[in-house]
Amino acid sequence: DVKVTQSSRYLVKRTGEKVFLECVQDMDHENMFWYRQDPGLGLRLIYFSYDVKMKEKGDIPEGYSVSREKKERFSLILESASTNQTSMYLCASSRLSGPQHFGDGTRLSIL
Amino acid sequence: AQSVTQPDIHITVSEGASLELRCNYSYGATPYLFWYVQSPGQGLQLLLKYFSGDTLVQGIKGFEAEFKRSQSSFNLRKPSVHWSDAAEYFCAVANQAGTALIFGKGTTLSVSS
Numbered sequence: 001d002v003k004v005t006q007s008s009r010y011l012v013k014r015t016g017e018k019v020f021l022e023c024v025q026d027m028d029h030e031n032m033f034w035y036r037q038d039p040g041l042g043l044r045l046i047y048f049s050y051d052v053k054m055k056e057k058g059d060i061p062e063g064y065s066v067s068r069e070k071k072e073r074f075s076l077i078l079e080s081a082s083t084n085q086t087s088m089y090l091c092a093s094s095r096l097s098g099p100q101h102f103g104d105g106t107r108l109s110i111l
Numbered sequence: 112a113q114s115v116t117q118p119d120i121h122i123t124v125s126e127g128a129s130l131e132l133r134c135n136y137s138y139g140a141t142p143y144l145f146w147y148v149q150s151p152g153q154g155l156q157l158l159l160k161y162f163s164g165d166t167l168v169q170g171i172k173g174f175e176a177e178f179k180r181s182q183s184s185f186n187l188r189k190p191s192v193h194w195s196d197a198a199e200y201f202c203a204v205a206n207q208a209g210t211a212l213i214f215g216k217g218t219t220l221s222v223s224s
Binding site: 033043058090099100102 | 153157
């Protein structure tokens with residue numbers, strides 16, 4: 001089975017902090033994705049990566065950056081956290097044209 | 112632009128009754144279609160996918176979905192619902208490169224006894 005592991009299930013940070021969300025997959029997938037999920041808005045794509053050191057903006061990249069130094073790891077960075085970034089964050093991975101497999105999510109609160 | 116519509120925000124079904132969750136998509140080419148399920152506090156689990164071929168797709172947990180190109184629909188069905196099926200269900204469409212996945216806003220399923 002594909003395993004996508006997100007480093008934290010719950011995280012509480014303060015406004016202005018730099019926040020790192022980590023995601024690791026164990027299936028040698030080429031693609032990795034970061035989404036945020038908000039009530040009434042569904043899932044929205046923040047960034048995705050199709051290879052090491054490669055990244056593409058999704059629908060809502062403002063206020064976020066990403067890093068993919070190794071194939072199995074994809075990090076989401078909140079450069080200066082704000083309260084409107086309080087949300088559930090979901091990481092996913094996939095083969096080039098395969099279905100996406102999701103981690104359990106990180107519920108992030110910015111105070 | 113690609114989009115996915117799930118017309119029902121919330122559905123309640125009696126345990127043992129049949130279920131159909133609706134999904135309509137807008138996509139110019141042949142779509143890759145998915146249904147995911149999310150239990151409270153969890154990530155999304157893939158129920159089934161349609162890439163090509165037989166338009167009736169079987170998935171896990173007794174679910175199936177039917178692709179109807181003429182109606183731009185990919186409805187999810189289950190003949191007999193169990194209480195453990197209570198969750199949120201998401202329909203999604205991807206392009207063939209798999210570089211974008213567009214989700215519907217989800218349908219919450221409640222199961223009454």
